[in-house]
Amino acid sequence: MRGSAIKVNHAATTIRVDDLNFGYTSEPVLKGVTFELEKGGVGLLGPNGSGKTTLLRCLLGQVGVQTGQVTVLGHDMAVSARLARCGLGWMPETGGIIPGMSGVGLVAYLGELSGMPARDAMQRAHEVLHYVGLADERYRKCDGYSQGMKQRLKLAQSLVHDPQWLFLDEPTSGLDPRGRVSVLELIRDLAWNKGLGVILSTHLLADVEAVCREILVLRKGELLARQEVDAGSRQPRQVFEVEGFGDEDTFRRGLADLGAEIAEEQRLLLVTLDLNRVEGAAAGEGQWDPAAGVNAILGVAASSDYALRRLRRRPVSLADEFYDLVEA
Amino acid sequence: MPVYDRGYTHWQPSDRRSYPAWWVIARRGIVQPWKTKGMLTLLLILLVASWVPAIVKGGIVYFKLKAGDMVDLVGGSWTSIEPEGFLNYLDKQHFFVFVIMAIVGAGLVATDRRDNGLSLYFSRPLGLRSYVLGKTLILLFYYALVTFVPALALCIFAYLIAPDAVGIDLLLLTPLRLLVFCALTGTSMSLVLLAFSCLGKRSIFIMVWWTVMVTGTKTLGAIAGALNKGALQLLDFMGQYDNAGTFIFGADATLEVSRFLSLAVVLGWTGLAIWVLRSRIKPVEVVA
Structure with missing residues (x-):
């Protein structure tokens, strides 16, 4: 067998899941999950026990699909999961270290198991260990690695065979803040600059915001929502913090005429505008002029002789949206 | 450009040869025990000790062939260069098989x-x-080191000093018998030990179970033999392999039970081991 025997369908880079149902016992863990992904950073969010890891295992072909279909890199996972795995990298949350081996030995070993020639695997193991920042520790037995080093080692082993997709299960689990940032930087680099598809399973919203363009939200085995990470900034309902002086009553009436909801928070007025009701805000199907809300408030202030000291759009955090979804 | 300046690069497959996964696993598993001093020392002691009987038998065979009747003093089938003499020799290697497989194999899964x-x-x-x-090949390798390899060396040694009449047998048939017997027995024992190994998560417990399995059933078999309870000898785990192996070596049964029954027991153990391996080795552990 030659190195080129690793057969990955480079033309097909997508992951397609169609009405996936799965359960380890009679209790279903995944219920009718359907989605399709193109390469890029994708966050898989959900509370504990929502089926994130199980979904990743289905995508890897480690558990059999009971009903529905999973197609990864052009391979039906019920038929040719092994071929698909040539193009997939997996970083498990727990364990994932084979004791008694050096870092470079472990990564090269797993490279060989992926079908790489021994010398290529060893050479590549050195490269990816440099990339993840373990160059100086690569000859040490991995049993003695710190938690942060183990996470990096697991990332390295998932990269050694140059996969097209990386499935990362809680990659920042157990890391100190600095270690977390550096691991997220690596993942972001892979997803944004190196052309790898990354599915990041986590319950840490900040990790998803740092790395992903898109999120899938799971709850109790069901795909609850799918949206882009910065979709919040493109929602028609926008909240503004307003502070000023002058004829506040007229200003409030003007805003009410725009359909705005007004609340008070300390000295601030919290103005919630629905851009659907603002003239000239629409900029296409589901698109709004980002400046439309600000311009509308400025217009009302000018016409009501109200001097603005502060006008700032309050960002909608991913956390707010996530909790709204999950708790809904 | 040095690797630390290059960042992440995509792998360009080369024309070098890559090996199937089972070969990679076997190679790593065979080499791994030699990398720690303690295991290296233990394995060397065991391997040297396991070759002592072969060297002693070689010496006796030499004197038997060269000095004729004088070696009747050390007679018995163990010193024979007939096929059953080799089966007898393999039977006496059980201790080394048991120990080396326990050390190497208990933690494999x-x-x-x-x-x-x-x-x-x-x-x-x-x-x-x-x-x-x-994983099976790892165990087979070490099994062969204490059984097939010394037996084959004995065979070649006996061929070199034996009269022409028995030469062909020693050169062709006996090695073939040894190969078939050791391959089948080694594979079956390896599968059984692997099945034990996948039932637990700590090597030490697997070693204990393996010890109970081998020595416990051996003791029961011996007691059964002493009490003339032939059927109970079926409990002797390792004894069944030799008894069934008499088919291959054309020798008389070594136990008081039918060779067919022994073969059935061996096949039963092997089938059970395969079933356990299939049901226990999974990438995902489900805790009900």
Whole structure:
């Protein structure tokens, strides 16, 4: 067998899941999950026990699909999961270290198991260990690695065979803040600059915001929502913090005429505008002029002789949206 | 450009040869025990000790062939260069087989289970068969080191000093018998030990179970033999292999039970081991 025997369908880079149902016992863990992904950073969010890891295992072909279909890199996972795995990298949350081996030995070993020639695997193991920042520790037995080093080692082993997709299960689990940032930087680099598809399973919203363009939200085995990470900034309902002086009553009436909801928070007025009701805000199907809300408030202030000291759009955090979804 | 300036680069497959996963697993498993001083010392002592009987038998065979009747003093089938003499020799190697397989094999699957290694293995393009084949070959290698290899060396030595009449037998038939017997027995024992190994997560417990299995059933078999309870000898785990192996060596049964029954028991153990391996080795452990 030659190195080129690793057969990955480079033309097909997508992951397609169609009405996936799965359960380890009679209790279903995944219920009718359907989605399709193109390469890029994708966050898989959900509370504990929502089926994130199980979904990743289905995508890897480690558990059999009971009903529905999973197609990864052009391979039906019920038929040719092994071929698909040539193009997939997996970083498990727990364990994932084979004791008694050096870092470079472990990564090269797993490279060989992926079908790489021994010398290529060893050479590549050195490269990816440099990339993840373990160059100086690569000859040490991995049993003695710190938690942060183990996470990096697991990332390295998932990269050694140059996969097209990386499935990362809680990659920042157990890391100190600095270690977390550096691991997220690596993942972001892979997803944004190196052309790898990354599915990041986590319950840490900040990790998803740092790395992903898109999120899938799971709850109790069901795909609850799918949206882009910065979709919040493109929602028609926008909240503004307003502070000023002058004829506040007229200003409030003007805003009410725009359909705005007004609340008070300390000295601030919290103005919630629905851009659907603002003239000239629409900029296409589901698109709004980002400046439309600000311009509308400025217009009302000018016409009501109200001097603005502060006008700032309050960002909608991913956390707010996530909790709204999950708790809904 | 040095690697630390290059960042992440995509791999360009070369024309070098790559090996199947089972070969990679077997090679690593065979080499790994030699990398720690303690294991290296233990294995060397065991291997040297396991070759002592072969050297002693070689010496006796030499004197028997050269000095004729004088060696009637050390008679018995153990010193024979007939096929059953080699079977007898393999029977006496059971202790070394038991110890070396326990040391090398107890943790083969248990450690992977303990450290979530199975998840890593099965995230690669390999299946259960490749994994089990690789692990079985590790055990077969060490099994052969204490059985087939010294027996074959004895065979060649006996051929070199034997009269022409028995030469062909020693050169062709006996090695073939040894090969078939050791391959079948070694594979079956390896599968049984692997099945034990995948039932736990700590090597030490697997070793204890293996010890109970081998020595306990041996003791029961011996007691049964002494009490003339032939059927109970079926409990002797390792004894069944030799009794069934008499087919291959054309020798008389070594136990008081039918060779067919022994063969059935061996096949039963092997089938059970395969069933256990299939049901226990999974990338995902479900705790009900």
